[in-house]
Amino acid sequence: SARESRDARPPAQDGLDPQGQAGRRRVRDIVRAPGAGVIDTQLVVFAGVSLLLAVTPGPDMAVVTKNALAHGRRGVLLTTSGIALALVAWVTATAVGLSALLRTSGDVLFALKLVGACYLAYLGIRTLLESRQRPADLLAGAPPAAPAHAVFRQGFLSAISNPKLGVFFVTFLPQFVLPGQAVLSRLLVLGVIFAVIGYLWMNLYGLFVTRLREVITAPRVRQWMQRVTGVVLLGFSARLAVERI
Structure with missing residues (x-):
């Protein structure tokens, strides 16, 4: 049935x-x-901390200011691209363990500090000289021509020669690697997030400075803006040289 x-x-x-x-x-x-949902939370926390660090004034921001005043929007994009590439390089070095040398080798750390301090001092002095040598360009309001690779190189060298970034990455990024995760891929993901956030913020800040440059047409005021930027770069140079990392 x-x-x-x-x-x-x-x-x-x-x-x-x-x-x-x-x-x-x-x-x-x-x-x-276990761990499901924790990953997302960790990434959100990491992104928030990265944003706070990105908006904190530092040598990279001073270099962006310098090139925004001197070369306009083109200078901002080239400089921030160089900084972003340097950040990716630091992250890669951290992932493969090279940045750990900075914590164990005092000679390497001292040499990199010296290179970074000298380069920032060079940029500061150059900025001060440019503020005096180009009054006609300031009056015309047109960014003086500069090779793209030279502007890009300034952003890259300012970040790659800063040993504080290497020490920061080797101590900060591992805190966001959860047990059982692939360390290499996780560090690379965190580094890319940090670089992207820094790149976006630096571009936003640089475009603001560029807009300020376009609004302020008085040559003397713009010269003083460049001079202040040059002094700030020299200050970061001195700080990097004497600061204990």
Whole structure:
């Protein structure tokens, strides 16, 4: 009879019902797995901290200011691209363990500090000289022509020669690597996030400075803006030279 046929049907088993109870249970296990959801939270926290660090004034921001005043929007994009490439290089060095040398080798750290301090001093002096040598360009309001590779190189060298970035990455990034995760890929992801946030913020800041440059047409005021930037670069140079990292 129909009733006996219904009663004779075997009950659904988990192993034979992948779309039923077994499938639903697997979904629940994944959702409730240890660490699920923690990764997203960690990335959000990391992104927030990275943003706070990005908006903190530093040598890179001073270099962006210098090139925004001297070369306009083109200078901003080239400078921030150089900085971003340097950040990616530092992250890669951290991921493969090269940045750890900065913590163990005092000679390497001192040499890199010296190079970074000298380069910032060079940029500061050059900025002060440019503020005196180009009054006609300031009056015309047109950014003086400069080779793209030279402006890009300034951003790259200012960041790659800063040993504080290497020490920062080697101590900061591992805190956001969870147990059981692939360390190399995780560090690279964190580094890319940090570089992207820094790149976006630096461009936003640089475009603001460029806009300020376009609004302020008085040559003397703009010369003073360049001079202040030059002094700030010299200050960061002195700080990097004497600061204990």
